[in-house]
Amino acid sequence: METAALLKKYNVAAPRYTSYPTVPYWDNENFNANGWLGSVASTYATCREEGISLYIHLPFCESLCTYCGCNTRITKNHSVELPYIAAVLSEWRMYVDVLREKPKLKELHLGGGTPTFFSAENLGLLINGILQNSTLAPDAEFSFEAHPANTTSEHLTTLYSLGFKRLSLGIQDFDPKVQFLINRFQTPQQVAVVTTKAREIGYTSVNFDLIYGLPGQTIPGLADTIAAVIDMKPDRIAFYSYAHVPWLKPGQRHYTEKDLPLADEKFALYQLGRQLLDAAGYKDVGMDHFALNSDSLFQAMTEQKLHRNFMGYTNKHTHLLIGLGVSAISDSWTAFAQNPKTVEDYLNKIEQGRLPVEKGHFLTGEDIEVRKHILNIMCKENTMYNEGIPEQVYGRLLPLLRDKLIWVTEKEIRITTKGRSFLRNVCMAFDEKLWLKQPKTQLFSSSI
Numbered sequence: 001m002e003t004a005a006l007l008k009k010y011n012v013a014a015p016r017y018t019s020y021p022t023v024p025y026w027d028n029e030n031f032n033a034n035g036w037l038g039s040v041a042s043t044y045a046t047c048r049e050e051g052i053s054l055y056i057h058l059p060f061c062e063s064l065c066t067y068c069g070c071n072t073r074i075t076k077n078h079s080v081e082l083p084y085i086a087a088v089l090s091e092w093r094m095y096v097d098v099l100r101e102k103p104k105l106k107e108l109h110l111g112g113g114t115p116t117f118f119s120a121e122n123l124g125l126l127i128n129g130i131l132q133n134s135t136l137a138p139d140a141e142f143s144f145e146a147h148p149a150n151t152t153s154e155h156l157t158t159l160y161s162l163g164f165k166r167l168s169l170g171i172q173d174f175d176p177k178v179q180f181l182i183n184r185f186q187t188p189q190q191v192a193v194v195t196t197k198a199r200e201i202g203y204t205s206v207n208f209d210l211i212y213g214l215p216g217q218t219i220p221g222l223a224d225t226i227a228a229v230i231d232m233k234p235d236r237i238a239f240y241s242y243a244h245v246p247w248l249k250p251g252q253r254h255y256t257e258k259d260l261p262l263a264d265e266k267f268a269l270y271q272l273g274r275q276l277l278d279a280a281g282y283k284d285v286g287m288d289h290f291a292l293n294s295d296s297l298f299q300a301m302t303e304q305k306l307h308r309n310f311m312g313y314t315n316k317h318t319h320l321l322i323g324l325g326v327s328a329i330s331d332s333w334t335a336f337a338q339n340p341k342t343v344e345d346y347l348n349k350i351e352q353g354r355l356p357v358e359k360g361h362f363l364t365g366e367d368i369e370v371r372k373h374i375l376n377i378m379c380k381e382n383t384m385y386n387e388g389i390p391e392q393v394y395g396r397l398l399p400l401l402r403d404k405l406i407w408v409t410e411k412e413i414r415i416t417t418k419g420r421s422f423l424r425n426v427c428m429a430f431d432e433k434l435w436l437k438q439p440k441t442q443l444f445s446s447s448i
């Protein structure tokens with residue numbers, strides 16, 4: 001089948017599979033905080049030597065980028081910083097109490113929102129507060145997300161001195177017409193200054209985030225953006241498909257659907273991006289992510305050691321991820337939990353001395369099996385059923401097989417080169433919950 005026809009056929013609403021079950025399918029009714037803490041304690045017992053992952057969500061931004069799909073709070077009032085930090089540190093102490101010792105950190109990521117909204121000094125208070133109640137794995141990896149327009153030398157030096165070696169800069173697109181439509185501004189010069197400074201200080205990995213499918217985006221405009229990006233030689237590049245979900249993110253109504261590229265135009269943008277990145281030495285490592293072959297993520301992929309969690313792809317796989325802060329999701333491998341989505345609800349829970357988990361899911365044996373297959377497809381591009389591929393799954397895979405997006409043997413499913421652009425569609429074949437109950441309204445963004 002022609003690419004254009006494949007696109008039409010497979011461009012359906014599809015989850016991004018940062019978790020299985022996906023958030024809309026969690027069984028929140030049967031979830032409770034005590035059971036959650038029980039699962040944290042028992043998983044911790046299996047990984048305390050190796051270490052755990054910590055994610056801290058810092059939701060504040062000074063202005064709203066209208067395309068944004070993240071959980072944010074827009075404010076120019078910086079007095080929000082200290083109370084928020086105090087709450088996050090209280091939440092961390094609640095977990096440390098449950099673990100009954102200072103846990104070993106293998107991975108720490110600051111996401112947002114905009115971590116660099118906070119002053120360098122306040123970020124120092126936050127990280128020192130966390131470190132007082134933890135120990136460090138020898139290979140610990142600390143990373144943060146940074147906005148090029150407000151990241152200062154002070155941010156970079158302070159965080160480096162606390163152990164951060166990786167940062168990720170939001171770029172999205174350099175085209176002024178696109179930037180105007182998405183209300184987000186930064187020049188290549190600003191990005192170059194932050195990148196050069198970070199490398200001088202000693203940061204070993206710089207990631208840039210780009211998006212295709214944004215309003216007003218054109219082939220020549222994206223080619224210019226990617227040329228400017230390649231010039232700065234980031235170690236990693238995330239090249240995301242724009243997720244248009246205006247029913248969840250009303251900011252996306254600031255432009256109209258007429259401003260958005262059509263499905264085949266969006267795929268042309270994606271193909272252009274892939275080609276230019278490939279020609280510049282960036283190899284794809286799982287869905288949306290590219291890395292130079294000198295980067296540890298690329299090496300993890302070739303060694304089949306890649307893992308995917310709510311923070312994206314990682315080579316530091318742990319079975320326990322604790323998420324602190326507003327809307328943060330935690331993962332004990334046998335359960336998920338999510339914090340309240342508004343700053344007020346989060347701070348209130350903490351003030352009452354309660355663990356602020358609001359929603360969650362305890363995984364059944366079947367959930368864990370499905371989860372493993374989806375992770376295998378996302379991270380290794382193949383998966384195995386020792387007992388043979390179940391008939392139902394096979395049936396759902398047939399159209400993908402006929403279109404040569406996968407090949408299968410009796411026990412194994414493998415993604416073809418052509419299939420790499422359709423990973424979300426392949427994962428849907430394993431998603432028992434989705435087939436059991438098809439959504440009545442659109443929950444997910446389109447897969448391409």
Ligand SMILES: C=Cc1c2[nH]c(c1C)Cc1[nH]c(c(CCC(=O)O)c1C)Cc1[nH]c(c(C)c1CCC(=O)O)Cc1[nH]c(c(C)c1C=C)C2
Binds near residue numbers: 014016023024443445
């Ligand atoms: C830094 C910001 C984050 C981005 N994604 C996440 C964070 C913290 C994590 C995340 N993304 C989604 C979920 C829900 C869980 C799931 O469905 O598996 C979580 C915890 C899914 C999601 N991401 C975006 C949307 C619109 C959705 C929901 C619907 C869907 O699955 O399509 C948009 C989006 N946010 C981020 C990215 C990179 C992205 C799209 C490429 C950042």
Ligand SMILES: C[C@H]1O[C@@H](n2cnc3c(N)ncnc32)[C@H](O)[C@@H]1O
Binds near residue numbers: 069172243
């Ligand atoms: C953390 C990263 O998430 C990406 N991001 C944020 N919102 C969206 C969206 N609606 N669609 C695709 N990617 C998005 C940006 O690239 C940001 O830098």
Ligand code: SF4
Binds near residue numbers: 065114
């Ligand atoms: S893209 Fe980054 S800076 Fe823009 S609103 Fe979203 S989190 Fe804030």
